Amino acid sequence: MDRVPVLxxxxxxxxxxxxxLLFFDMADLNSFALVAPAIRDHWNLTLGDVGFxxxxxxxxxxxxxxxxxRIADRMGRKRVIAGAVAIYSAFSLASAFAVGIVDLSIYRVLVGFGLQAMTVVLLTYISEMYPKQFRGRIQALVLACGLLGIPAxxxxxxxxxxxxxSGWKWVFVLGAAGIxxxxxxxRVLPESVRWTAANRPSAxxxxxxxxxxxxxxxxxxTELPPVEPRPALVSGSPRELLRQPLLKRISVLSTYMIIVTxxxxxxNAWLPTLLVENGFSTAQSLSFTSTIAIAACPGALLAxxxxxxxxxxxxxxxINVAFGLLLLTFAFATDYTVLLVSGILLILVIYAGNACTYTYLPEVFPTRLRxxxxxxxxxxGRVATFASTFVIAWALASLGSETVFLCLGVAAFAAAAVIGLLGERTRNRSLETISETIATARPVPAAGPAMLDAAPGIEKQDG
Structure with missing residues (x-):
């Protein structure tokens, strides 16, 4: 796959x-936030109920x-993508028939389960099915298209x-359309050829x-470049993530995701509240937020x-250094134009960074654990988001909005240091080359497409 020079x-x-697929994922991901005020009025919920x-x-x-x-590493990428969409679609539809906070909470937990299972495996699929010189651009294009689901x-x-x-129910019904x-x-997507070669070689x-x-x-x-030798890998288990060098990679990646997410x-989530704390009216705050949000899709395309x-x-x-500097600018800006420009640039930087992060996430692991x-x-990152909601709420009440922005800026600088100093080099490298230092491997002779036939006796082949 990597020697193919074109799409x-x-x-x-x-x-x-x-x-x-990502379009409907992003649309459903934001559906509850869009209808929460209507549900609150309809059911007389408190802000605490919505937050729960x-x-x-x-x-x-x-x-x-x-x-x-984990299931995708055991059963394949394609079926898990489709199954995850079926899960979040079913429970999004169920959300439309919820009668109270308890059953709606259960449905939204299961929607979140399906949404993120689909996202992670989709990112993995892209990394495995596109040539190394296109992986990043394809991830960015898919993200840009997916982001259109939010305004839609x-x-x-x-x-x-x-x-x-009860109009809010139709938003959840539309969220189920991803099925x-x-x-x-x-019908259209084949199974990942890398996963197939490593698990179930097939004609x-x-x-x-x-x-x-x-x-x-x-x-x-023209003729394609010759096939490069690829290492044959032994079977693995999740316990490998507790051994070097994978332990370092998972630690660096998790630390980075905790900070940057x-x-x-x-x-993004606290901006309207932070603006109100700085003297904006609620209407002005929402108008400002919706204006700068337009930069999300261009940000992914910028990448x-x-x-x-x-x-x-x-x-x-x-990107994270720029994010930190822009946060500091935003925190202490007094002129509306400076505030607006820095806000737009912040959204551009955030989503350009998301495209790079989505590309990097699956690249640093071998196929069997990718x-x-x-x-x-x-x-x-998702657990950190859950916890940071309460931390930021406390900081806003106790320390003020400028301190919150300052802390977010310092966090961005910390994320830059973690990934810049400790992250793995991945650009324009085959997934097997990135992973070959991990496995006990022996060279595989260069061959045509039927690589497994050219290397008899090899049971597990990483790509």
Whole structure:
């Protein structure tokens, strides 16, 4: 796969399906936030009730990241993606028929479980099915398309919620529409060829690679580079994550995700409240927030300009330094224009950083543990988001909004140091090359697509 120098027809079809999957994922992820005020009025809930439902959903996301990743490493990527979409779609639909806070909380926990299981495995799938020189740009494009689901759901909510006291139910019904794309994905997406080669070598996987190679030859008019030798890997288990060098990688990734997710979510989620604390009216605060949110999709697209040209850890270091500086500017700005410009730049930087992070998450683990490793890192960030909600609330009440922004800026600098100094180099490297220092391996002779036939006796092949 890595020697293919262009995106083939198959790659482009997969891109459309993967983008559609993330579109509905992002739409459903934000559905409760959009209808929470209406549900609160309809059921006479307190702010604490709304906060409880929101917080509980993050715990579901944590579990989904890890469980989904582990199952994907055992059973394959494709079925877990479709199954996770089926889970969150079913419980999003169930949310429309909830009658109280208890059953709605349970449904939203299970929605969060499915959403994050799908996201982690989708990121893993992209990393394994696209050539090394395109991995970053494809992740950024899929994220940019996915982010369009947020304003799309917001527009739908704005249309249906005010029309009826129960109008919020239709937002959850639309959130279940992702199941349609999941059915398409089952028919269109092949199983990851890397996972297949490492677990269940098949003629279908070899035929797929052959078709991709033939399409690439037609598009370029030249022969492809020779197949590079790949190491044959022994069987593994999650216990490997407790041994070096994987222990260092999972520790660095989890620490980074804890810091950067808390800082990014802290800014996005608390911005309206922080603005009100600084003298904005509620209407002005929401108007300001919606204005700068327009930069989210362009931020992900911005990443396509450098994500495959600059080393991933270097990009994340620079992005987080910029994030920290912009937070400090935002914290102490007194002029509205400076506040607006720095806010727009903050959103651009956050989502460009998300594209780089999404690319980096699955790259640093071997195929047999890739989805689980990415799931643990992502799950650590979700738990941190849950905890940071209470920390920021306390800091806002006790220390003031400027101190909150200052602390978020310091956290961004800390994230930059962690990933920049300790992160693994991954840009333009095959996944096997990144992983080969981990395994006990012996060289595999260069061969054509039927690599397993060229290397008899090898039971587990990482890619």
């Amino acid at each position: 083939t027809r198959q790659h482009r079809v997969w891109l459309g399906v993967l983008a559609a 439902i929101t917080s509980a959903s993050f715990l579901g996301m944590f579990a989904g990241s890890i469980v989904g990743g 759901m917001a527009v739908f909510a704005r249309f249906v919620v005010p029309r009826d006291p 349609v794309v999941a059915v398409i994905a089952l 279908d996987a070899e035929a797929l690679v052959t078709r991709i190679e033939e399409d690439a030859r037609r598009r370029t008019g 808390s800082a990014g979510y802290g800014f 396509t300009l450098f994500i495959d040209r600059i080393e991933r850890r270097t990009s994340l270091l620079l 989805a689980l490793g990415a799931g643990i890192g992502n799950g650590a």
